[in-house]
Amino acid sequence: MKNTLLLDLHTHTLASGHAYGTVRENAQAAAEKGLVGLGVTEHGPGMPGSCHPLYFMNINYIPRQLYGVNIYYGVENDMMPDGTMSLDDRWMFALDYAIVGIHATCYKDLGIEKNTENLIKCMSNPKVFFVSHPDDGNYPLDYSQVVPAAKQYNVALEVNNNTVLSRRKKNCIENIKTYLDMCMKYRTNIIVSSDAHDPVTVGRFAEAAALLDEVSFDEDLIVNTSEQKFRDFIGYKG
Numbered sequence: 755m756k757n758t759l760l761l762d763l764h765t766h767t768l769a770s771g772h773a774y775g776t777v778r779e780n781a782q783a784a785a786e787k788g789l790v791g792l793g794v795t796e797h798g799p800g801m802p803g804s805c806h807p808l809y810f811m812n813i814n815y816i817p818r819q820l821y822g823v824n825i826y827y828g829v830e831n832d833m834m835p836d837g838t839m840s841l842d843d844r845w846m847f848a849l850d851y852a853i854v855g856i857h858a859t860c861y862k863d864l865g866i867e868k869n870t871e872n873l874i875k876c877m878s879n880p881k882v883f884f885v886s887h888p889d890d891g892n893y894p895l896d897y898s899q900v901v902p903a904a905k906q907y908n909v910a911l912e913v914n915n916n917t918v919l920s921r922r923k924k925n926c927i928e929n930i931k932t933y934l935d936m937c938m939k940y941r942t943n944i945i946v947s948s949d950a951h952d953p954v955t956v957g958r959f960a961e962a963a964a965l966l967d968e969v970s971f972d973e974d975l976i977v978n979t980s981e982q983k984f985r986d987f988i989g990y991k992g
Contacts, residue, residue: 755963759963764886775952791824794816794825794827838876854884877904889923891929901933911942915961
């Protein structure tokens, strides 16, 4: 990739209940990696062990800059089987953005048609700007519907470095390549994230970047190559 990935907008801390660093440790790691922006995106309350909704209302007490890195407030909002998200709108108003994601601890496979319908419903929420790791074949999605809907609702699909690195999910690499091809066809944006659960992996994009190079993905469609591009994408007011 010619351009540098300058922001890591999907990271977790101790508050998510299954991660191992603090906000400040993650910010320091981001600074050491040369990042300009860090997203703090704990799981919503649907994830066992994650934080109470009050956490998200109070999150603006975190400084907006740590170690020279700009901090953005978000949530990885877990999709539920009824097509809702575990953190509802009344708690999301204070956040810069939301990521919607499917996780086995919160969701069961309802078949490709219903999974797709539920995800698109969540994507239509005006606070949702990203979909985390939409690549797990255990929860199949119809990308021919998801990708154009993402374009319609100004939502970027994620290429998750943890997924590419571990390949634990069913058909994940094949699925990523499928939706990347469609993203180029529809001019739908993507985001590249570490999904860090420990400070050491904040800003780790290498495996995802290699996959993007492999498919000759158009870098103009990557949201986190520029802080201004990211801010414009979410309508950031500061």
